[in-house]
């Protein structure tokens with residue numbers, strides 16, 4: 001979809017990273033590199049493979065989700081980004097800089113100024129107020145009290161907790177505590193946000209709220225977010241790109257739609273089998289080639305001719321390629337007495353329903369009710385790029401193809 005996007009430096013680049021836990025990881029590395037599996041390594045050497053040969057790029061301003069079951073290596077992976085964990089092999093670059101080359105001071109600055117982290121357990125300081133919790137990392141980073149307070153209050157408002165700044169964590173629900181954690185992460189000016197199962201411990205309703213709030217915030221802030229989850233629906237909702245981990249290995253990276261439509265292997269296919277495709281799959285990837293007629297070329301004969309080869313409708317386009325009319329066989333018959341001239345004007349013909357190509361299938365299904373004509377699928381300039389009939393939509397929604 002973004003084939004023509006300009007090349008830019010990734011915000012975070014992870015290159016061939018291995019992490020082996022145990023007494024002497026380096027001694028085991030050659031075996032792991034040669035392909036020995038996790039159980040073999042554990043039985044023969046007592047070492048645990050955390051992650052194996054992971055490479056991925058995270059672009060500035062995107063939400064990149066890493067998804068996998070418990071124990072698949074998600075936390076191990078994300079902790080490499082701010083060097084809470086050092087790799088057994090491989091490189092981690094942030095803005096092109098290798099984090100392993102940073103000295104202590106540079107590393108501290110990285111964690112205070114560039115990257116903030118939100119954990120599953122909210123990790124709030126229990127005997128500090130909400131305000132004080134949110135200010136805390138700023139104060140530690142040497143920001144003056146006034147500035148820290150202003151920045152903290154701004155983020156407390158952003159996450160919808162204005163009025164609670166003097167309360168203590170024990171007075172707050174789990175969802176509110178997690179918002180404090182989020183406000184604290186947002187208050188540092190850092191443009192990278194690491195979120196390790198940040199919503200996983202929340203009740204479903206509150207979790208849905210937080211997901212929606214994160215989406216709204218992100219639409220404004222454009223931070224680079226690395227978001228860990230074991231929940232596929234959450235991954236599909238939040239992720240611009242999704243990486244699927246299994247047993248420390250990367251199975252697939254792509255948009256949610258890529259992964260649903262073209263799973264890389266059986267593991268991924270089984271993983272995504274039961275997901276509601278209608279909420280993810282867009283018209284861009286599923287629309288069919290329409291039969292069209294140029295408005296300047298319009299006549300009853302031309303329409304009739306075109307309709308012999310299609311079952312539903314001919315879409316008439318203007319000089320710019322925008323859909324202006326859609327004609328069905330039924331329409332042709334109902335107006336068979338009209339004069340030649342009448343047929344030449346698209347204004348006399350039914351206006352087609354249009355839908356932007358970025359629309360997901362679930363949203364267009366209601367448009368078919370009471371309509372025989374296919375939807376005209378248009379790009380952001382309103383130019384016709386495809387058609388979608390009810391039958392096409394149903395076929396695209398079925399998991400069998």
Ligand SMILES: Nc1ncnc2c1ncn2[C@@H]1O[C@H](COP(=O)(O)OP(=O)(O)O)[C@@H](O)[C@H]1O
Pocket residue numbers: 021022048049050051068069070071072073074075076077
């Ligand atoms: N400090 C550690 N020592 C030994 N094994 C570890 C350590 N941390 C993680 N592991 C192992 O690495 C694998 C990946 O763990 P983790 O990254 O925590 O997975 P996830 O976050 O996906 O649940 C698991 O097999 C886990 O037991």
Ligand SMILES: [Mg+2]
Pocket residue numbers: 074075076197
């Ligand atoms: Mg984890």
